Amino acid sequence: MDYTCDAAAARVAERLGFSCHDADPVIDFRNPFGLENDTMPVLELLIIGGAVFALVHAWRRWRRDGDPVNISLWFASVVYLAVIEPPLYFPGWFGLEEHVGFIFSHNVFTVQFMYDRLPLYIVAFYPALSQLAYELVRALGVFARRGPLLGSMAVAFACQVFYEIFDHLGPQLKWWAWNTDNEAINQPALASVPMNSMLLFASVSFGAMTYLVVRLVGEKDGRGTLTGRRIGWRTVVAGALTPLAMIIVSAPSGAFRGEDRLGIQRAILGAELAVVWIVGLILLVDAWRAVRADTVTPVASPLFARTYPALYLGVHVVLWLIALPAYFAATNGVTEQGTPTGSLWYAALCTVAATGFILVALRATRSRSVAAPVRS
DSSP, X not given: OOTTSOHHHHHHHHHHTOOOTTOOSSEEEOOGGGSSSTHHHHHHHHHHHHHHHHHHHHHHHHHTTOOOHHHHHHHHHHHHHHHHHHHHHOGGGXXXXXXXXXXXXXXXXXXXXTTTTEEHHHHHHHHHHHHHHHHHHHHTTHHHHHHHHHHHHHHHHHHHHHHHHHHTTTTTTTSEEEOTTOHHHHOSEETTEEHHIIIIIIIIHHHHHHHHHHHHHSOOTTTOOOOHHHHHHHHHHHHHHHHHHHHHHHHHHHTTOSGGGHHHHHHHXXXXXXXXXXXXXXXXXXXXXXXXXXXXXXXXOOHHHHHHHHHHHHHHHHHHHHHHHHHHTOBTTBOTTSOBXXXXXXXXXXXXXXXXXXXXXXXXXXXXXXXXXXXX
């Protein structure tokens, strides 16, 4: 069997408009103006630019403010990607074809790695989004007031709302396609998006990774200043252990896997997502009250929190507006172009929550007196 382009992978790739046969095993380049549609280079610029901005910001936080959490979280995100993504693209390589099967395929973008399976923008997406969510929550003072656990849960909620705006749009615009034949993993779904993905990849992973990073490299009594080497190995540990949290959280719904038990799985996953929303909203409201009471100490280096989340949200809103005519003309959740639509109501709900995060963070970081560095 060709584990780099089996029948399922070839079928999904064909739906996206390319062939996975004879793909370069290392790297491939394409004309950004010759991609499947004009939204794709815009997405690449937004995400890759955001990751670079996040890296510069993280380095500044470490070297100028003395806080290594941002730089550790940036690289832990890449380690996590290196651990979690290859088995998703090539389950046959890892002996998982009977357990998880082929789940989805990205479309081909300007720069592709690993037999055209991994776009550069996806490599950038993880550190860009982890920094976006962490910086918003840090700016709101949740870590300072509520500690690492609740702070990380707030990050999980922030990632949920910013990630799912993207997640429910991508399949319609052919940024990727789910393998609809793999019902064991990709069902139950909310519109075109598997609920497992919504919970595990959009919230659990980022929340767990943030918690591990803050605990391993964040400020702690008696720890002292960490050297670059100590930050490095702790970062690798945090990124590598993150999938374990996903396995644990997936266990309740996974225990009822099977086509005749989709209703039970949907109820369990829905309840877990509801917990993310309830806890997240409570923490967001708590932060808003603290900001209104002027009890949130302005954080050091707030530029990233004040700019990139709003840019990310604004660009996605524009991309959604571009997609809406085809969305409303769709029949049974499929557009005239043959692509599946996401959940508009859920994306709208996420947009409202994301806007709330941004507005509260802007107020929390508005110019007052110069702040002393505030760690996680």
